[in-house]
Amino acid sequence: MSMMKIATIDGSGSFDAYVAEPAEAPRAAIVVIQEIFGVNPGIRRKCDDWAAAGYLAIAPDLFWRLEPGVSLDPDVPKEFQTALDLMGKFNQDAGVRDIEATIRAARAESGARKVGVVGYCLGGRLAFMTAARTDADASVGYYGVGIDNLLGEKHAIANPVLLHIAGADHFVTPDIQAKMHEGLDDHPKVRIFDYPGEDHGFATESGKRRSEAAAQLADQRTAEFFAETLG
Template structure:
């Protein structure tokens, strides 16, 4: 397993991505890893490496490239949080979805043909929109923000989507959670798992709200979905 930085050609420019491949010969399925508001940082690179260890070609694109390429910050200082929220405020979600579509197009020839997507926080919303607007073969979103504002997009879902919702998410109020559950309840392609006592980013190792038991459960569910639909 090895990681490298590659170039991804988008509709209106090129940007970088962190690519991790599984060991051994032969082609494997692919997964686009969609960043949080901290850029393509160690947490995201570690996720790519983890997925490569599980047998996937994992690629995490730099979605903040239009604002500032190469963002790599943590959740450990107030200054970094301020920077992250500033980036989040300037970020164009729909252009980000276009960049994810370009990333899928770049990744697919490196794989056995099937490509999924998994995203966290901002990336959780983007994973949902990836299911709505791209040809990803399966998508998973962890504690996605603002999904309740984009429920009309759900009509575009054509492949399996799994959402992990934190019951005590400080960035997703209860009312918003219920809107998402109600809005997607009748869609047979959507599976929602709820973690009643968890706060935002419960699956981010090293984060203030990390909970290993719930993170392991969510990750197991994610891997099983990918095994079913990307294998």
Template sequence: MSATNTTIPTLDGEATVPAYVARPDADSSRAIIVIPEIFGVNAGIVQKCDDWAAQGYLAIAPDLFWRFAPGVDLNPDVEAELNEALRLLGQYDVDDGVKDIEAAIRWLHGQGAAKVGCVGYCLGGKLAYMAAARTDIDVSVGYYGVMIDQMLHESHAIAKPLMLHIPTADHFVSPEAQAKMHEGLDPHPKVTLYDYEGLDHGFAATDGDRRDDVAAELADSRTRAFLAENLA
């Protein structure tokens, strides 16, 4: 495996998006976009990219906040840094985020990837849902995505497989919001939802205070199988 920091062209070609890229030892026709949380391309996201590359995927993590705060690298277990991440989130336009994901899809195809999937966390989980509805990505997975209940009107456009991991005690996603997600998405033939009872936001973080080892390993095993099946 090899890794580097690079830039990829935006969709309009007028700027570049900073990104971390991890490449497998052998050329691969399968690629994964790791969509970060609000904490930027930090050590946890870098590790997730490296893990995917070790499994044979070309993996990329774009810098979501590059337009106004490039290079963000925050620790969710430090209160001041968590507050800074929430402040940055208030400035972020998710429509721009989908454009950046689409730019990453285009770049990955140019690198030889025949099929591209994405795995997103928190804000990235929402963007994974939006990518499933708005782009031609081959498969999407979202962990503890926020505000998806407010975007269910887009679900009719989901044509490729989508998996969502939902912790039932997520303090950013109310029980009412979770119920709406199930009501709106359970009948959808392309969408699979998994609940994780009693767990909170961030349970599948690479490490740190939020991680729950048992649930993270279960969710990640489901994700690996889902992506392997749909990127074959």
């Protein structure tokens, strides 16, 4: 576990990323995309788990232009509000470009192996955007918010995508979930799993939002998806 510097695509600066390396040569690489809480202990733990499974895992600090190194606890109301404020200021298009820079760095670090991305909450939305705008080999989004507003980009998706939808997500209401299914169920590259009764954030590593059975099921499906698409 270490940190690395990644240069932006346009040469305007550089940002930090948390890196977890497997014990042996990586089978592939995975870019872990943060929630609105930054690269906090939960995101780091997800990287560590992917490394334990044989992947090179990298989590870029996407809020670096606003507050470098931010790490927030969603169970602390003041920190939750800070996260919402950061999200409101965050340039998502620039974030996707930083993810693309991270994908390139992951390919270089892993020896030109395949690179997948997996994101949560805001990161779930960014994972969908990444699937449409970059050459990521596979993309997974957990309870992504506002994907219904991105369906106009679905025709650009060339590689496999897996989406996990929380059935009782108070940020992604049933009408939005219906639009997602209507727009994506017939897409040859997109697979969707629904988790009835589960709320937003159910697969977080710790804290009040975690729902153990659903988290384990979704994570198992993600692991199988990456084994299938990345090798």
